[in-house]
Amino acid sequence: MKKLMYIIFAVILAACNDNPSNPNNENEHDLPTTLKIHIYQLNDSGNGEIKDSSITLFDQPGGPGTPITLTPITLKFDNSKSTFYKAEIEVLNKSNSSNIIDVTKEIKLEAEYHQFFFTTLQKNKALITYGDKESDYTSTNLNGSDLPVGLKFLIEVPKNASVSNDTLSISLSHFPDATKKDGVTAGNETDIFVNFPIIYQK
Amino acid sequence: MRYYILLIAFLFANLNLFANLHDDNKHLVLAGQIIDIETKKPLPGVRIEVINSKLGAISDIDGKYKIEFHEKGIYEIKFNFIGYNLNILTVNLKNDLFENIELISKPIQLNQVNISANRIEQSKEIKNISIINSEDIHKNLGQTFSESIKNIPGVSIMQTGPSIAKPVIRGMQSDRLVLVNSDVNQEGQQWGGEHAPEIDPFSSSSIEIIKGAAGLEYGPHAIGGVIKVSNSEITETDNINGNASIATFSNNRQIAGSLGLFGKTYLLDHLLWRAHISYRKAGDSKTPDYNITNSAFNELSYSGELTYKRTSEELNFMYSHFGTELGIFKGAHIHNLVDLQKAMNSDKPLIIEDFSYNINRPKQDITHDIFKIKGKYSTRLFDYESVYALQINHRQEYDSHTRYNPQAINFPSIDLTLYTHSFDLKAKHYPGKNIIAIIGLNLFRQGNIKEGNVNIIPNYRSYTGGAYSIIKLIKDKYSLETGLRYDYIWTETYRKINNVENDNIFEYQNISFSIGGNYEISDGWNLSSNISTAWRPPNLNELFSNDVHHGTARFEIGDIKLNAERNINTDINFNYNSEFINLQTGIYANYINNYIYSQPLKEPILTIRGAFPAFKFMQTNALISGIDGFFQFYTSHHHFAKLTYSYIYAEDLSANEPLVYMPPLSLSLINHFHIDDIGFMKDNFIELDTKYSAKQTRVPENSDYMEPPGEYFLLNLNIGTNLQFGNQDFKLNLSANNLLNRRYRDYMSRFRYFIDEPGLNIILRIFIPIN
Numbered sequence: 022m023k024k025l026m027y028i029i030f031a032v033i034l035a036a037c038n039d040n041p042s043n044p045n046n047e048n049e050h051d052l053p054t055t056l057k058i059h060i061y062q063l064n065d066s067g068n069g070e071i072k073d074s075s076i077t078l079f080d081q082p083g084g085p086g087t088p089i090t091l092t093p094i095t096l097k098f099d100n101s102k103s104t105f106y107k108a109e110i111e112v113l114n115k116s117n118s119s120n121i122i123d124v125t126k127e128i129k130l131e132a133e134y135h136q137f138f139f140t141t142l143q144k145n146k147a148l149i150t151y152g153d154k155e156s157d158y159t160s161t162n163l164n165g166s167d168l169p170v171g172l173k174f175l176i177e178v179p180k181n182a183s184v185s186n187d188t189l190s191i192s193l194s195h196f197p198d199a200t201k202k203d204g205v206t207a208g209n210e211t212d213i214f215v216n217f218p219i220i221y222q223k
Numbered sequence: 224m225r226y227y228i229l230l231i232a233f234l235f236a237n238l239n240l241f242a243n244l245h246d247d248n249k250h251l252v253l254a255g256q257i258i259d260i261e262t263k264k265p266l267p268g269v270r271i272e273v274i275n276s277k278l279g280a281i282s283d284i285d286g287k288y289k290i291e292f293h294e295k296g297i298y299e300i301k302f303n304f305i306g307y308n309l310n311i312l313t314v315n316l317k318n319d320l321f322e323n324i325e326l327i328s329k330p331i332q333l334n335q336v337n338i339s340a341n342r343i344e345q346s347k348e349i350k351n352i353s354i355i356n357s358e359d360i361h362k363n364l365g366q367t368f369s370e371s372i373k374n375i376p377g378v379s380i381m382q383t384g385p386s387i388a389k390p391v392i393r394g395m396q397s398d399r400l401v402l403v404n405s406d407v408n409q410e411g412q413q414w415g416g417e418h419a420p421e422i423d424p425f426s427s428s429s430i431e432i433i434k435g436a437a438g439l440e441y442g443p444h445a446i447g448g449v450i451k452v453s454n455s456e457i458t459e460t461d462n463i464n465g466n467a468s469i470a471t472f473s474n475n476r477q478i479a480g481s482l483g484l485f486g487k488t489y490l491l492d493h494l495l496w497r498a499h500i501s502y503r504k505a506g507d508s509k510t511p512d513y514n515i516t517n518s519a520f521n522e523l524s525y526s527g528e529l530t531y532k533r534t535s536e537e538l539n540f541m542y543s544h545f546g547t548e549l550g551i552f553k554g555a556h557i558h559n560l561v562d563l564q565k566a567m568n569s570d571k572p573l574i575i576e577d578f579s580y581n582i583n584r585p586k587q588d589i590t591h592d593i594f595k596i597k598g599k600y601s602t603r604l605f606d607y608e609s610v611y612a613l614q615i616n617h618r619q620e621y622d623s624h625t626r627y628n629p630q631a632i633n634f635p636s637i638d639l640t641l642y643t644h645s646f647d648l649k650a651k652h653y654p655g656k657n658i659i660a661i662i663g664l665n666l667f668r669q670g671n672i673k674e675g676n677v678n679i680i681p682n683y684r685s686y687t688g689g690a691y692s693i694i695k696l697i698k699d700k701y702s703l704e705t706g707l708r709y710d711y712i713w714t715e716t717y718r719k720i721n722n723v724e725n726d727n728i729f730e731y732q733n734i735s736f737s738i739g740g741n742y743e744i745s746d747g748w749n750l751s752s753n754i755s756t757a758w759r760p761p762n763l764n765e766l767f768s769n770d771v772h773h774g775t776a777r778f779e780i781g782d783i784k785l786n787a788e789r790n791i792n793t794d795i796n797f798n799y800n801s802e803f804i805n806l807q808t809g810i811y812a813n814y815i816n817n818y819i820y821s822q823p824l825k826e827p828i829l830t831i832r833g834a835f836p837a838f839k840f841m842q843t844n845a846l847i848s849g850i851d852g853f854f855q856f857y858t859s860h861h862h863f864a865k866l867t868y869s870y871i872y873a874e875d876l877s878a879n880e881p882l883v884y885m886p887p888l889s890l891s892l893i894n895h896f897h898i899d900d901i902g903f904m905k906d907n908f909i910e911l912d913t914k915y916s917a918k919q920t921r922v923p924e925n926s927d928y929m930e931p932p933g934e935y936f937l938l939n940l941n942i943g944t945n946l947q948f949g950n951q952d953f954k955l956n957l958s959a960n961n962l963l964n965r966r967y968r969d970y971m972s973r974f975r976y977f978i979d980e981p982g983l984n985i986i987l988r989i990f991i992p993i994n
Contacts (some may be wrong), residue, residue, distance in 0.1 A: 041641035041682035051636070051677050056831050095252045118721070144340075192561070194488030195624060208623065209554070209573045211562050214833030 022076055050116040053124045056155040056191070057111040060094060060176075062104065083194040094189065094220040096147065100223070107152065110137065110191075112213070128172065129158035133199040138207045139169025142188040146221065148177040149189075168204035178221065187219040241760065252319045254289040257282045257302065262356045262429065263456050263462070267306060269326070271651040273310075274299040277366060280656075282307065283697050292316055303327060336792040337340075353378075355430040357455070361990050362941065362956060365470030365479035365503060368424040372450065376810065377434055377851035383417035383973045385475065385508035385981055387587075390420070391971065392434055393811065394847045394885045395447020395863070398762045402442060403451040407595055410669065411616040411738040412680070414762045414868040416973060421545045421591035421616065422452075423480035423524035425468070425501035428455040434809065439651075439691050439706040439737055439755075442665055446759045446790050446815070457485045457495045457530050464994045465497075470624055474960075474984035475518070476578070477505035496663040497528040505581040507550075510979035511964045516576040517583050520549035537599040545591040550582040555977045556623040559833025567929060567976045571734050576908050588619040588635070606651040611727075615639040619675075631993040638674035641957075643667070661693040661706075671763075678770040679779070680763050685714040691735075701742045708735040731760040731787050735743045749798040756792070758949045765819050765840045776837040777829045785842060792814040797852075808852035818845035819874075820882065836928075843877040865893040881921035886971055887931070888917040905945045912939040919970040929976050933970035937961055949951065954990040959983065 059076050113122035126137045128135045132155040139149040151169030154160075160167060171193075192215075194208035201208065247324045265286025272279045273290065274934040276298075282288040292298070295317050302310040306525035307326040314320060327800045353375045363371035369380045369388035379394055382389045389396055402409040402420055411421050432453040441449050458464070465484035471477065479743040481501035503522040508515045526543035554572035557563045566573055595612040620637035649663040665686035673680060694704035711732040718725045739753030767780040794811035821838040858864070868890050873882040891914045898907035919931040941958040968975040 039672065041670045041672050041684050042717050044682040044719050045674065045676075046722055047678050047681075053831055071534045164761065167646075186742075209562055209565060211559050211833055212624070213559055213831055214559055215831055 022146075026122055033154070037038070049120075050114070052114060052116065053112045054115045056115040056213065056215060057113070058094070058191075059109045059111065059219075060096075061107045063107055072075065075143045090127055091218060093220050095220045096178050097222050098180065098182040102180050103108070104180075105176070108174050108176060110172050110174075112137060112193075125172065128193075132158040132170045132204065133160060133163045133168075134196050135170060135212075136168065136194050136196070136202060136204070136208075137174070137213075138194060139171070139174060140190045142190075143185070143221070144165050145179065146182050146185070146187050147189070147219065148179070148192040150175045150177070164197035164202050166201075168202060182221050184223055185221050187221065189219050192219065193214050236355075236815075240956045251284055251292040251295065252289060252296075252323060253292065253300070253314065253316065254287070254319075255322040255324060255598060257286045257288060257304075257324045257326060259307075260327050261358075263458070264354075264356070264429065266307075266326060269302055269304040269307075272301045272303065274301055281697075281699055284655070284695060284702075287653075295769045297536050302729065304614075309925075318568070322338070327447065344590060353432045353434070354431075357428045357937065359705050360424070360427060360430065361954060361988070362943075362958075364425065364468055364988050364990065365986070366479065367470065368422045368423065368452075371373070371424050372430055372432060372868065374891065375432055375805070376853050376867045379869070379889065379971055380434060380638060381416065381884075381971045381973065382969070383519045384552045385515060386505070386551075386554070386993060389416065389802045390450060391417070392432065392448035392887060393813070393849060393851070394873055394882075395813075398444060398448035399759060400440045401449045403593070404593070405447060405452065405454055405648075405729075406544075406597060406610045407612040407614065409591075410614050410641060410645075411589075411591060411617050412639055412641065414680070414764045417551075417587075418618070421499055421501075421589060423522075423526075423543075425747050426454060426499050426526060426543070426595070427429050427452040427480075428522065431916060434811070439693055439769050440661075440663060441734055442667075442687070442689055442708075443710050443733070443735065443746070443757060445814075446757050446792075454497075457491065457497050457528070457532065459487065459495060459532065460994070461484065462994055466992045468988065468990045470986060471988050472505070472984055474981050475505040475508040476580075477503060477655075477821070479503040485528075493531055493533050495530045495532060497530070498526070503980075507576075507578050509578070509968045510980045511982035512979070513571055513575045514578055515552050515580075515978055515981070516572070516574050517550040517553045517581075517585075519580050520547060521582070522547040528665040534687075535601040537597070539595070539599075541595040541596040541597070543593045543595075546589070546815060548582055548588050549586060551585045551587065552950075552974055552978060553583070553585065553880060555974050556585045556683040559835060561829060561833055563928065563976075570979055584621045585623040586622070590617045591615070591815070604653050608647075608649045608651075610645070612643075614641075614643040614645075614647050616643075620677075626772050632854065633769075634675065637677045637953055639680065639776075640672045640674075642670045644669075645736040655672050658735075659695040659698050660699070661689050663693075664691040665691075675805070681767050681769045682717040683714055683763060685712065687712045690789055699743075701740060703740045705738040706736070709733075710735070714763070716763065718767075719884040727783065728758070730764075733758045733787065733789070745766040747800045749800075751796045751798075752794065753796075755791045756790060758789045760787045760789050760987070761819055761840075768840070771835055777821075778837045780839045782840050785840060786817050787817055787820060787844075788817045788819060794908045806854040808850065810848075810850045812846065813934040815845045815847065817842045818875075818882075822844075834972050843871065843875050845872065845875055847873045847882070861897045862981050865895065865897050867891040867893075875923070878923070880923040882985075883923055883926050884971070885919070887919035889936070891913040903947045907944045908942070911938070911944075912941065914939065916969065931970045932975055935967035935969075937965060937967070938963050952992050954988075955994075956986075956988040956990070958988075960986065 056065065096106065112128060113125050114122040141147050148183045151171055152168050152173035152175045154167045155170055156167045192207060193213035195210040196202040196208045196216050257269045258264060260265055260305035264919040267282050267284045267286055269282040271288050271290065278290055280288050280290050297315050298683060300312045302327060303325055307716050310324060310326055312322065355372060359653035360371055367388045369390045372378050373380045374389055377393045379391045381391050383387045392400055396413045397416065404422055409420065412418050433449040463484055463486040467482045468480065470479045483499040485495060486546050487498050501524050506519045509519045523547045526541065528539065528541045530537060530539045551792065552565055554574040554714055557566060588952040592615045594614060595610060596609045600607045605906045618639045619635035646666040646909060649661065652660040669685040671683045688709060689710040691706060691708035693704065696703045714729045716727045736759040737753065739751065741751035743749050758849040764781060765785055766781045766783050773779050790813055792811065794809055794814040798808045800805040819840055819842055822841045824837040824839055827834040853865055853867040855865040870888045872884050873885040891912060894911045896909045914937040916935055918934045922931055939960050940962050943956045946955060961983050966979050968979055
């Protein structure tokens with residue numbers, strides 16, 4: 022009986038490694054916290070960048086619970102011809118300042134499971150086309166064709182655009198089943214959803 | 224303090240009185256305990272008459288009785304109790320005699336024992352207690368624990384898909400209820416609406432539900448009620464005893480089985496053992512129109528026990544393990560407001576896959592281990608009981624999306640381990656034949672460790688100390704009970720924000736008090752009433768939550784400044800029992816000061832992932848009142864009808880609007896037909912259960928994404944028989960839930976935005992007693 026009591030006591034002590042006084046960091050999340058859009062105006066030939074490229078930051082510095090900060094995207098247009106922009110998306114997880122994770126890399130690795138979708142509030146003001154394909158990153162041909170991902174996209178502002186404001190919605194759909202991705206339809210799991218204000222300027 | 228001095232003085236006074244009585248040689252004493260032969264539960268309120276004399280008694284709350292005789296002789300003693308067969312004992316009384324009596328309940332009630340059990344308890348109990356015993360547990364074998372108690376008036380369940388169900392007693396749930404699992408206050412992460420109690424429904428042989436504040440014996444938190452689950456007593460027999468059961472379900476192609484055995488060890492006299500194992504495996508559930516994808520689950524539980532048991536002493540060691548892995552319907556795992564609207568606007572879920580037993584993300588992985596040492600010691604006037612328990616609760620929740628972190632891709636997003644040590648000491652004293660005095664002490668130490676990155680509950684260490692005293696006075700026509708409790712709670716939380724330690728200390732102390740009485744108006748008519756006040760400290764999720772709750776797309780924000788809740792609960796219970804009618808009605812009003820609830824905020828929280836509706840924990844004054852009960856009418860010995868009803872009226876008194884998430888009016892009509900034995904088929908019955916749930920019309924404005932679902936009717940059929948081959952029984956039960964395969968949604972289901980409830984489910988159960 023005494024032996025049994027000792028064993029029981031030992032088991033209880035062993036099972037009670039329950040010291041809670043060393044918690045992990047609360048800010049750390051495995052979520053994208055920062056969206057950067059690098060926008061470059063293209064020159065007339067359509068391939069070279071002109072010097073006044075703009076970079077827009079979309080950041081969420083304080084973790085969930087803090088409202089996000091928005092910087093409007095300014096798109097200049099020309100009355101005589103369409104203006105073209107090249108854009109690149111960068112997604113970061115900055116929840117732990119000492120360990121910034123580049124989520125873009127993961128989206129590239131899982132290119133067949135992800136796609137960005139772009140819509141503008143005003144019709145015919147800015148035309149957006151995809152500037153990349155799954156095969157640019159990682160593709161094992163899971164969905165039968167080489168579909169766009171949207172980490173790179175092109176914006177065309179036609180010559181008849183007027184000075185006005187617009188909203189660009191960017192969403193990132195995650196397709197747990199890659200075969201459900203068809204390149205056109207947004208999925209049911211949205212990992213990123215943001216509305217950028219756009220200002221059209223002469 | 225004065226109260227305790229009085230109490231102690233009172234106890235000693237009675238002690239002397241009793242001693243004097245016993246020195247008097249002229250009296251002969253016949254005493255003992257009366258129990259139900261099936262359930263081995265004590266039967267209080269049994270009328271004991273000595274034939275051809277004026278002597279008699281009534282058994283007390285523990286089924287104990289005592290009659291004093293003035294001379295030796297042969298006596299015939301009648302034990303009479305409604306719902307039970309009359310038992311006549313003939314004794315030749317020469318010396319004091321100790322005689323235990325077992326009563327057999329009448330056959331028609333055997334199939335509905337919970338009704339007769341209700342009546343027993345209610346006839347003497349002050350609180351509103353309902354008991355579900357083994358017979359009724361058998362009827363629901365293989366279902367979730369909460370499912371097995373939802374037929375009690377005033378009890379409903381809150382579901383998160385087919386695999387998760389939480390009990391709701393009179394509108395109170397989660398942290399406002401206390402769950403006592405074989406003498407131990409079950410401690411898991413019970414604050415979560417989608418965290419089901421970690422209890423193996425197979426291992427319990429009786430479930431007791433105390434409605435209303437019953438916090439005195441069970442600590443603070445029991446502001447809404449107590450659910451007490453206990454296993455049957457191990458008895459010393461020569462053979463191995465126990466039972467085996469199997470259940471199969473058509474809807475989710477579930478198979479469930481259990482085996483429980485007990486016997487002697489042969490190592491040492493009075494050293495007994497018990498072992499139990501149960502397993503459930505289910506695939507996806509099905510609504511009338513589609514599969515609920517990823518609602519499969521696996522559950523494995525086992526336990527072992529060693530008991531050294533003699534008449535007046537008992538030492539018990541127990542270890543039990545509960546483990547479950549359960550899938551959560553994928554289409555409800557919402558990422559943001561856009562997805563939520565998309566999912567809600569769709570008639571059918573956006574994800575429907577073929578039937579499967581696979582459990583994919585999102586899922587929960589939970590284990591609960593209990594190690595318990597219990598000691599009992601009885602003297603003539605005292606019963607002592609002490610329980611030490613260690614509980615380890617480990618909960619892991621996986622989001623549908625793998626984590627955006629290459630180092631943690633296969634890790635859960637919520638990972639909580641809760642260690643609880645508890646020590647309870649209880650002394651029960653019988654100073655006179657009508658008085659029971661109870662003194663108790665509870666000590667409690669908890670440590671919570673959080674891994675994973677969801678901020679709902681932090682790391683913490685908590686200590687609780689509580690003491691209580693209860694006095695019961697039981698007379699022939701009436702009984703009275705009063706009690707007082709004090710608790711002190713100390714909690715320190717440990718957080719790290721931007722790599723800086725941030726610790727908080729919370730201290731709470733308060734008293735709980737209760738007084739009540741029961742009065743037998745006339746034969747069969749009983750009235751009881753109870754007034755109590757209890758309190759509950761805010762839970763840590765209510766203080767610290769600051770994250771998105773997936774599945775509901777809610778961003779929940781805690782408030783560190785919340786105060787403890789305090790309630791005043793009054794209820795009146797009315798019973799009538801005769802040969803043909805059983806009736807029970809409970810009316811209650813539960814006023815809660817500083818009631819904690821989550822209030823929707825006007826502005827959603829914007830994140831890069833989209834917008835999330837925000838909810839903040841706030842306090843108000845609330846009134847939760849209602850009426851529930853049943854009316855049972857025997858048209859003959861072959862048929863009875865039983866109508867069960869419950870209605871809750873809940874109001875936020877500060878905002879003058881209804882409280883959210885309260886069960887709507889519900890009615891159930893059972894028609895039970897008892898069929899005479901056919902050859903070896905005994906105890907045959909057919910039971911038709913019609914359920915009605917009204918639409919919840921009392922909801923606060925702008926607090927919900929969707930209007931409450933409409934009313935619905937359901938039909939359940941249950942056919943049972945007991946096949947007797949020689950001495951061996953096989954209890955067979957065939958039932959059909961949602962017989963008409965109705966399409967419906969329930970207000971208390973957290974997934975009602977997305978999916979219908981399961982359709983037709985045909986269940987076959989076989990229960991085999993072994994002895």
